[in-house]
Amino acid sequence: MPTTTNGRPAATVAVLGATGCVGRSVCDELLRSGHRVLAVARRPAPHTNASAFAALDVAAAAPGELAALLDRHRVDSVVNATGGWGTTAREMRYAHIELLERLVDGCAATSRRLRVVQMGSIHEYGPVPEGVLIDERHQPGPLTPYGLTKRTGSEHLLEQTRAGRVDGVVLRAVNVCGPHTTTASFLGAVVARLRALGPGEPLALDVADARRDFVDVRDLARAAVAALHAPAVGLAVNIGRGEAVPMRDLVEALFDVAGVDPATVRLEPAEVTSKGGGWTCADIRLAARTLGWRPRVPLRDSIRAMWEAAAGTTSLEVS
Numbered sequence: 001m002p003t004t005t006n007g008r009p010a011a012t013v014a015v016l017g018a019t020g021c022v023g024r025s026v027c028d029e030l031l032r033s034g035h036r037v038l039a040v041a042r043r044p045a046p047h048t049n050a051s052a053f054a055a056l057d058v059a060a061a062a063p064g065e066l067a068a069l070l071d072r073h074r075v076d077s078v079v080n081a082t083g084g085w086g087t088t089a090r091e092m093r094y095a096h097i098e099l100l101e102r103l104v105d106g107c108a109a110t111s112r113r114l115r116v117v118q119m120g121s122i123h124e125y126g127p128v129p130e131g132v133l134i135d136e137r138h139q140p141g142p143l144t145p146y147g148l149t150k151r152t153g154s155e156h157l158l159e160q161t162r163a164g165r166v167d168g169v170v171l172r173a174v175n176v177c178g179p180h181t182t183t184a185s186f187l188g189a190v191v192a193r194l195r196a197l198g199p200g201e202p203l204a205l206d207v208a209d210a211r212r213d214f215v216d217v218r219d220l221a222r223a224a225v226a227a228l229h230a231p232a233v234g235l236a237v238n239i240g241r242g243e244a245v246p247m248r249d250l251v252e253a254l255f256d257v258a259g260v261d262p263a264t265v266r267l268e269p270a271e272v273t274s275k276g277g278g279w280t281c282a283d284i285r286l287a288a289r290t291l292g293w294r295p296r297v298p299l300r301d302s303i304r305a306m307w308e309a310a311a312g313t314t315s316l317e318v319s
Contacts, residue, residue, distance in 0.1 A: 012036040012051070013228065014075045016058055016103070017082035019045035021180045021217055022119055026079050029221040038073045047180075058082060058106075059099035066106030070114070077115040077228045078107060085146060085184055092149040100153035108165040116157060117227045119220075120172040122213065122240065124151035127277030130211070135283035136172075136236050158234060167233045173220050174213035174240035174282050177250075178302045179309035181217065187303075190251060191310045194258050204266045207251055210278040211244035216297035216305075226291040240282030241295045250303065257304045 013030050017023040018039030027050050030037045039050035042057045054069055059082075070078070082099060086092040100118070107114045125134050126141035140151060154170045161168035181188040190205065197203060223239045248267065255265060287293045297305075 011076040011228075012038055012074055014038040014040055014070060014073070014078045015050070016040045016078065016080045018050060018053075019043070019048050020081060020084070021182050022176065022220060023079075023081035024048050024180065025178075025217045025221040026081055026224050029218070029225050030079075033225055035225075038070075038075055040069075058103055059094055061102065061106070063102055063105035063109055066102065067109035070107065070110050075110075075114065076112065077117070078103070079117045079119070079224050079228075081119045081224075083119070083150070084182075089145050089149075092145050096146075096149035096153040097156070100156050104157060104160045104166055104168075108160070113167060115167045115169070115228055115233070117224050118154055118157050118168065118170045119224065120154045120170045120236065121147070121150045122172050122174045122238065122280050122282055123147040124154060124172055124236075128279060130279040132279070133242075133281055133283045134238065136238060136286055154236060158236065161234045169227045169230075169232045169234075170236040171220070171223055171227060171239045172236055172282075173223075174215050174238075174280055176217050176220060177214045177299075177306055178216040178218055178297065179305045181306050186247070187214075187250060187254065187306065190254060191306055194254070194260060194307075195310055197260075200261070200264060202264045202266070203260075204268060205251065206268045207248050208278065210247050212247060212280045213240040213242065213244055213282050214250065214299060214302070215240050215295055216299075216302040219295045219297050222296075223287065223291060223293045226293050230291045232290045235286070235290060237287050237290060238282040238284055239287055239293070240280075240284055241299065242282055242284045243299075244279060244281035245299065250299075253300055253303045254307065257300075257307050 013035050015023050015026050018027050019041040027037050037050040039048050039053045040056050044053050083095045086095055124147055125138050126143045157168040177187055183189050183192045
């Protein structure tokens with residue numbers, strides 16, 4: 001019987017949103033560790049590596065349709081990397097709440113009890129004062145529409161886990177960087193602007209006076225794979241580096257790896273408009289205890305990989 005790199009029997013894992021930044025990295029990590037992968041997204045993409053692909057909009061599909069798909073491929077676990085950020089309350093409800101409701105119903109209708117790993121967000125806790133290390137016991141404050149819908153979806157999965165319908169785990173991830181970061185993110189947008197610059201062309205960039213936790217997408221993918229087998233059912237677990245890094249430092253590191261002449265760049269102060277406020281720093285001790293996970297990729301290496309992967313690419317949206 002085929003086994004994974006950890007010696008477990010090889011299983012089939014469905015990755016929802018497999019063509020997005022996080023989903024494609026999860027697919028790669030699953031294949032590297034010996035799993036079979038069913039990639040699920042609305043449309044196929046040539047960059048997605050998988051054992052099989054299924055075109056499906058999970059938020060619009062009937063639960064029975066999803067259950068039939070998962071049973072047909074003998075799926076044992078699901079990683080939900082769908083969502084994106086959305087721009088309207090309706091889009092966010094559709095992507096973060098209705099999709100989770102249909103996903104749970106579909107998984108519960110299969111012939112086996114499935115592990116469901118939900119890629120959540122640190123913004124589900126809401127903004128916190130500067131200096132606060134956010135742990136999983138932190139009670140949410142005022143939430144943005146994004147944070148509220150993400151948290152509502154995550155809580156639905158955990159409630160249905162307590163009801164015995166699925167085995168759910170929520171990974172509340174900080175901001176993501178690394179290869180193929182979507183241009184919908186701040187750093188991804190900066191990369192796109194730098195790639196479009198002509199030689200010596202000046203650049204004016206608004207940068208907020210904020211400090212945020214960032215994790216490489218490949219480290220996040222490792223956490224998702226670890227959550228498939230770890231004793232973490234029913235838990236929300238923070239995934240980050242546990243460091244609050246000034247945004248200006250990240251931008252300057254990107255300029256450095258891109259070989260940008262500092263004399264051609266003007267950085268302007270900007271208001272904080274993040275969905276999580278001006279400060280995020282995750283307490284990642286629970287991830288170490290329950291998942292056996294710690295971040296491995298140095299932040300500068302992640303920034304370099306983000307720059308190099310963007311060469312010759314177009315905007316990559318989370319599917």
